Amino acid sequence: MKKLVSLLFAVLLPTSALAADKALTVKGSDTMVILVQRWAEEYMKKNPDSRLQVTGGGTGTGLAALINGTTEIAAASRPMKDAEKQKLRARFNTLGQEFAVAKDGVTFYVNAKNPVASLTVEQLRSIYLGDVGNWKELGGPDQPIVLYSRENSSGTYVFVKDELLKGQDYAPTAQTLPGTAAVVNAVAKELWGVGYGGAAYAAGIKPLKMKLGEGTEVSADLENVKSGKYPLSRNLFFYTRGRPSPEAKAFIDFCLSPEGQQVVSKVGYFPVK
Amino acid sequence: METAVPIQLTAPRATPASRRRMLKEKLIAAGITAVGFTGIAAIVLILVFVAKEALPLLLDPDARHEASFAKMFLPQVVREGRPATFMWQPVSDIPKVSMIPLFVGTLKVTAVSMLLAVPLGIAGALFASEFAPRRLREFIKPTVELLAGIPSVVLGFFALMVLATPMQELFGFTYRLNAVVAGVGLALAIVPVIFTVAEDALTAVPRSYREASLALGATQWETAWKVVLPAAAPGILAACVLGLGRAIGETMIVLMASGNAAIVSPAFGDSVRSLSATIAAEMGEVVVGSPHYSLLFFIGVELFLFTFVLNMVASLWTRRMVGRLSGKVA
Numbered sequence: 206m207k208k209l210v211s212l213l214f215a216v217l218l219p220t221s222a223l224a225a226d227k228a229l230t231v232k233g234s235d236t237m238v239i240l241v242q243r244w245a246e247e248y249m250k251k252n253p254d255s256r257l258q259v260t261g262g263g264t265g266t267g268l269a270a271l272i273n274g275t276t277e278i279a280a281a282s283r284p285m286k287d288a289e290k291q292k293l294r295a296r297f298n299t300l301g302q303e304f305a306v307a308k309d310g311v312t313f314y315v316n317a318k319n320p321v322a323s324l325t326v327e328q329l330r331s332i333y334l335g336d337v338g339n340w341k342e343l344g345g346p347d348q349p350i351v352l353y354s355r356e357n358s359s360g361t362y363v364f365v366k367d368e369l370l371k372g373q374d375y376a377p378t379a380q381t382l383p384g385t386a387a388v389v390n391a392v393a394k395e396l397w398g399v400g401y402g403g404a405a406y407a408a409g410i411k412p413l414k415m416k417l418g419e420g421t422e423v424s425a426d427l428e429n430v431k432s433g434k435y436p437l438s439r440n441l442f443f444y445t446r447g448r449p450s451p452e453a454k455a456f457i458d459f460c461l462s463p464e465g466q467q468v469v470s471k472v473g474y475f476p477v478k
Numbered sequence: 479m480e481t482a483v484p485i486q487l488t489a490p491r492a493t494p495a496s497r498r499r500m501l502k503e504k505l506i507a508a509g510i511t512a513v514g515f516t517g518i519a520a521i522v523l524i525l526v527f528v529a530k531e532a533l534p535l536l537l538d539p540d541a542r543h544e545a546s547f548a549k550m551f552l553p554q555v556v557r558e559g560r561p562a563t564f565m566w567q568p569v570s571d572i573p574k575v576s577m578i579p580l581f582v583g584t585l586k587v588t589a590v591s592m593l594l595a596v597p598l599g600i601a602g603a604l605f606a607s608e609f610a611p612r613r614l615r616e617f618i619k620p621t622v623e624l625l626a627g628i629p630s631v632v633l634g635f636f637a638l639m640v641l642a643t644p645m646q647e648l649f650g651f652t653y654r655l656n657a658v659v660a661g662v663g664l665a666l667a668i669v670p671v672i673f674t675v676a677e678d679a680l681t682a683v684p685r686s687y688r689e690a691s692l693a694l695g696a697t698q699w700e701t702a703w704k705v706v707l708p709a710a711a712p713g714i715l716a717a718c719v720l721g722l723g724r725a726i727g728e729t730m731i732v733l734m735a736s737g738n739a740a741i742v743s744p745a746f747g748d749s750v751r752s753l754s755a756t757i758a759a760e761m762g763e764v765v766v767g768s769p770h771y772s773l774l775f776f777i778g779v780e781l782f783l784f785t786f787v788l789n790m791v792a793s794l795w796t797r798r799m800v801g802r803l804s805g806k807v808a
Contacts, residue, residue, distance in 0.1 A: 266762070358569075374565065377739065381737075
């Protein structure tokens with residue numbers, strides 16, 4: 206029996222130590238977690254002895270982990286804030302290195318039965334600021350608008366707040382849900398609801414087109430997001446503390462390679478190249 | 479411990495064997511006392527830790543500026559040219575930290591769930607203890623107690639996916655997820671609590687009460703309503719308070735089924751954000767040590783104090799009622 210146990214130890218210990226040694230951690234944005242997982246799967250298929258550990262938690266969490274030194278790569282759905290860069294500099298004397306790895310358009314959804322098909326950026330802003338509360342004012346039927354938003358820990362929440370609302374506050378009537386999937390599910394069930402999220406999730410409901418001017422409407426598709434014509438498009442980033450380690454660099458290079466960018470399209474985001 | 483001392487005194491000349499036994503007994507008593515105090519120590523330590531994390535709101539000038547008591551409890555102007563309102567939006571350039579929407583939210587959900595669960599729980603307990611035939615009673619009791627074992631996340635899921643849409647159609651709510659849906663989901667969780675404790679209290683009423691009442695010509699219903707129910711009142715009150723405590727603190731059901739919009743309004747059809755759900759939703763992401771972090775711990779302290787005061791008032795009230803009732807009987 207004793208022999209067996211010691212044998213087990215002999216087998217288990219070195220491998221687990223080895224795995225812990227080589228595991229490259231990517232932590233951050235919930236929007237990106239599926240994408241990063243796909244990348245990691247493909248990458249590990251090509252490099253069987255590499256170990257990657259992918260976790261979500263939100264952009265804020267990922268960047269905090271980067272600053273605390275507990276992750277090698279942080280996945281972020283927004284650029285790093287100055288305050289975060291300051292913290293990184295105080296701890297590690299680096300400003301961090303940024304890699305734009307994919308593009309995403311924040312899409313606004315309505316229920317498939319809602320006759321409204323496109324809105325201007327200003328209209329969306331007044332909806333989310335709570336100035337407009339009825340579809341009647343936007344060319345729809347006389348029905349109250351039911352607002353859906355994300356929890357304030359989400360990168361998408363901050364992105365919409367900064368880019369659409371220009372830093373102002375969401376209307377207090379905006380309901381906060383724990384994930385884009387929950388928002389999609391809610392809007393699919395709420396006839397007069399409106400919500401937002403990554404383009405990757407926009408299945409089963411009607412994505413709103415963005416009205417730019419007279420007669421020009423853009424949807425959040427590949428061309429418009431890539432060219433920046435779609436007003437609410439954003440880069441998705443990887444951050445490392447300083448110059449990436451060889452393992453981290455190999456992984457990031459893979460993500461940016463044509464093969465990696467193909468994964469991006471497959472998951473439903475837009476390639477950067 | 480005190481009981482051990484007289485025993486020692488009454489034993490005039492202890493043999494070594496009995497002395498050893500006494501020592502053993504003392505050790506056991508000390509052990510049990512220590513276990514008893516562990517529970518109290520745990521509660522005290524939890525409160526101390528939670529309060530310690532909330533303390534920067536009083537001590538740290540930054541936090542005090544961002545989340546002063548005036549900002550937490552008085553209306554603030556959040557947009558220029560608008561009247562002052564209560565707003566909870568702690569992640570913002572200028573954080574809005576009013577607690578009022580959260581109080582309103584917790585109050586609304588709790589009120590709905592208690593309005594449903596108290597009559598249901600007590601009526602069910604009265605039926606089970608006074609009217610149900612024995613076989614039926616032996617079926618009802620374990621079944622309801624089984625209901626108490628359903629994880630709250632399952633009840634929340636049920637309220638979110640099954641209850642919400644039919645209720646919206648039935649009552650014409652603007653919001654699919656609102657205080658009523660969350661309250662109904664919550665009632666499912668607290669009915670078994672109230673039922674179980676109330677049923678025990680009713681069953682504990684001595685048989686002689688019932689026999690005396692029936693012998694004096696009261697009907698079964700009169701006996702149940704006018705004799706057994708008042709006699710069990712302290713226990714039933716305790717049942718309601720336990721249910722209320724659970725309702726205030728319950729997180730998962732409310733988090734899933736209330737929509738979590740921090741609205742201050744009297745309408746029960748509006749979405750609400752409760753104190754407990756706010757902690758659960760925001761704690762995962764918050765920067766440790768920031769004013770927002772302290773604020774969440776402060777909410778925890780508030781919840782703790784609410785349930786603490788509630789339990790204390792209830793136990794005082796129960797004691798007084800027991801005194802009154804037993805005085806009347808004697």
